[in-house]
Amino acid sequence: MKIKRVFYSLLILTIIAAAALILTSKEPAGKTAGDNPNPPALTEGTSSTLPSPTESENSNQSPSKQEPDGGQITEPLIKTVTVTLSETMPEPKNVNPDIPPVFDGNNSFPEYAKTKILNNIEFTYWHFLGSDIITSEVENPDIFFGSPEEYTDVEGITTFRGNHFRDNAAYGSRLVSEKKLELVWTKDIGSISYGNTYWPGVGWTGQPLIIRWDDDVRKLMNIDPSLKQTDLVEVIYPTLDGNIYFLNLKNGKPTRKPIDIGFSTKGTASIDPRGYPILYTGQGLNQNGDNAAYHEYRIFSLIDQKQIYSIKGTTPEAFRLWGAFDPSGIIDRNTDTLIQPGENGLLYRIKLNTDFDIKSGMLSIDPEVTKFRYKPVFDQNIGYENSPAIYRNYLYLADNGGMLQCIDINTLEPVWIANIEDDTDSTIVLEETDEGVFLYTGNEADIRCDNGRIPSANCQLRKFNALTGELIWQKEYNCIYQSGVNGGLLSTPVIGKNDISDLVIFNIAKTGDAKSGKMVALDKRTGNEVWVKNLENYSWSSPVDFLSDDGKTYMIFCDFAGDMHLIDPKNGEILDTISVGLNVEASPAIYNDMIVVGTYAKKIYGVRIK
Ligand SMILES: [Ca+2]
Numbered sequence: 001m002k003i004k005r006v007f008y009s010l011l012i013l014t015i016i017a018a019a020a021l022i023l024t025s026k027e028p029a030g031k032t033a034g035d036n037p038n039p040p041a042l043t044e045g046t047s048s049t050l051p052s053p054t055e056s057e058n059s060n061q062s063p064s065k066q067e068p069d070g071g072q073i074t075e076p077l078i079k080t081v082t083v084t085l086s087e088t089m090p091e092p093k094n095v096n097p098d099i100p101p102v103f104d105g106n107n108s109f110p111e112y113a114k115t116k117i118l119n120n121i122e123f124t125y126w127h128f129l130g131s132d133i134i135t136s137e138v139e140n141p142d143i144f145f146g147s148p149e150e151y152t153d154v155e156g157i158t159t160f161r162g163n164h165f166r167d168n169a170a171y172g173s174r175l176v177s178e179k180k181l182e183l184v185w186t187k188d189i190g191s192i193s194y195g196n197t198y199w200p201g202v203g204w205t206g207q208p209l210i211i212r213w214d215d216d217v218r219k220l221m222n223i224d225p226s227l228k229q230t231d232l233v234e235v236i237y238p239t240l241d242g243n244i245y246f247l248n249l250k251n252g253k254p255t256r257k258p259i260d261i262g263f264s265t266k267g268t269a270s271i272d273p274r275g276y277p278i279l280y281t282g283q284g285l286n287q288n289g290d291n292a293a294y295h296e297y298r299i300f301s302l303i304d305q306k307q308i309y310s311i312k313g314t315t316p317e318a319f320r321l322w323g324a325f326d327p328s329g330i331i332d333r334n335t336d337t338l339i340q341p342g343e344n345g346l347l348y349r350i351k352l353n354t355d356f357d358i359k360s361g362m363l364s365i366d367p368e369v370t371k372f373r374y375k376p377v378f379d380q381n382i383g384y385e386n387s388p389a390i391y392r393n394y395l396y397l398a399d400n401g402g403m404l405q406c407i408d409i410n411t412l413e414p415v416w417i418a419n420i421e422d423d424t425d426s427t428i429v430l431e432e433t434d435e436g437v438f439l440y441t442g443n444e445a446d447i448r449c450d451n452g453r454i455p456s457a458n459c460q461l462r463k464f465n466a467l468t469g470e471l472i473w474q475k476e477y478n479c480i481y482q483s484g485v486n487g488g489l490l491s492t493p494v495i496g497k498n499d500i501s502d503l504v505i506f507n508i509a510k511t512g513d514a515k516s517g518k519m520v521a522l523d524k525r526t527g528n529e530v531w532v533k534n535l536e537n538y539s540w541s542s543p544v545d546f547l548s549d550d551g552k553t554y555m556i557f558c559d560f561a562g563d564m565h566l567i568d569p570k571n572g573e574i575l576d577t578i579s580v581g582l583n584v585e586a587s588p589a590i591y592n593d594m595i596v597v598g599t600y601a602k603k604i605y606g607v608r609i610k
């Protein structure tokens with residue numbers, strides 16, 4: 001009998017254990033794709049090169065999340081060493097973009113470098129956690145970006161070109177009936193100057209953000225009380241005059257006081273894609289009149305417009321002293337992570353630890369900063385000025401030395417590199433089709449011509465397979481060199497959709513002479529010209545495509561002469577033109593039928609599409 005009782009006890013225990021095993025192995029509900037350790041391939045028949053959180057070369061399993069059989073959580077396996085960074089840096093006023101980077105100084109730490117062979121070249125890089133160097137793998141946050149439409153539910157444009165594919169600066173809908181542009185409002189802004197330089201209005205890339213806040217969030221914020229009960233759409237615009245403006249899209253009137261950061265912003269800011277009232281914004285210049293300070297990247301709470309975080313761009317662990325932040329950051333809402341490159345050559349991956357309580361209006365962040373630092377292999381000019389584009393967990397950036405990098409944002413390991421031969425500031429655009437995932441990029445006539453070497457160089461427009469780095473096609477246009485105001489591609493191309501889905505449209509500066517340019521519509525598959533338009537006035541401003549309710553795509557394009565054109569992107573025909581004062585380096589954004597852009601005329605313009 002005793003033996004029998006033991007047998008039954010064992011049997012019951014076995015059944016309980018088996019049941020427990022089945023229960024605990026079940027996937028919890030509500031997981032995002034990024035949480036899944038074994039995500040299904042979204043495309044049939046793809047090879048293991050497809051980026052997903054588990055398929056890259058190194059183990060992507062976050063060591064801190066590994067659980068041994070006993071269910072106890074192990075200590076994180078991230079190993080760091082604390083290093084002494086020597087902080088002898090020049091006065092802010094002596095920091096300028098022409099100071100060459102130094103790769104073998106006191107803060108280089110070659111003993112902690114990681115290496116990888118890419119294209120038969122040894123590529124060297126480092127990982128930092130705060131100011132410590134990571135000697136193990138980095139922590140894996142399981143970032144996994146979905147389709148561009150999934151970037152945000154916020155109504156509006158929250159980042160440069162709208163999402164992580166960087167393919168759309170137009171939100172909402174409109175019916176184009178008259179094919180006309182109408183000036184609705186202007187807002188006067190200022191300029192700054194220092195030395196012999198003068199910076200008026202809005203510069204490159206200078207795209208405004210346009211947001212229709214949720215009712216609950218709008219009521220929390222310090223906007224004009226008379227606007228709190230209205231259906232406000234707010235324009236948020238950091239400019240060259242040192243202010244960040246907050247305007248009513250309807251009439252251009254201030255919705256609240258500007259934030260005065262005291263120094264010029266050249267690039268484009270970002271609003272939190274979760275609809276949280278958080279503004280992420282960089283700084284382009286480090287001097288204003290007699291004042292000088294190191295560049296900062298700033299995060300503001302838009303509840304009270306107070307700064308809640310900042311990063312100094314001139315920092316001892318960077319190889320380059322110039323610390324501007326022009327790129328528009330991308331935020332992964334699932335993992336609470338900000339991805340922000342700097343012109344100092346560092347790529348910042350920031351776990352924000354955001355705490356936002358919409359009921360009480362309590363908002364705080366507690367950032368943990370992981371940094372990727374690299375040594376260039378093609379040219380010494382490091383630093384990023386374009387905005388990161390992302391496919392799933394693969395991030396794409398090109399730098400001032402013409403190195404195109406694909407980096408796994410989870411492991412911060414380089415995946416592939418390409419030599420694109422000259423400074424590349426234009427933001428890369430991604431496209432996913434039945435044939436694969438592709439990126440489009442183009443460079444400037446800059447480094448190849450510098451120091452009087454040659455008076456002109458070919459702007460090279462290229463299409464790459466984004467997963468493998470294979471070059472699909474290349475098309476070249478000769479551009480003249482001008483120091484400071486380069487020829488070539490500075491704008492971001494339009495990736496055709498809907499009725500122009502076969503086209504990719506680039507506008508190239510200074511083809512032929514210092515004033516003129518070309519707009520070219522290329523066949524996406526072949527790179528062959530479909531149409532070419534010679535432009536009397538070149539442009540650094542990105543064209544913006546948008547769809548009319550009747551199914552036809554139109555395009556807005558601004559130029560150096562201060563003209564804004566409504567264009568038929570099927571053939572390049574100009575349908576209407578209005579003046580927006582002076583040189584437009586900035587890229588417009590569109591919300592329903594309203595276009596917003598700032599120009600060298602020291603004004604922001606609100607223009608209606610009719
Ligand atoms: Ca810059």
Ligand SMILES: [Ca+2]
Pocket residue numbers: 385399400423424425
């Ligand atoms: Ca550059």
Ligand SMILES: [Ca+2]
Pocket residue numbers: 423425444446486
């Ligand atoms: Ca350049």
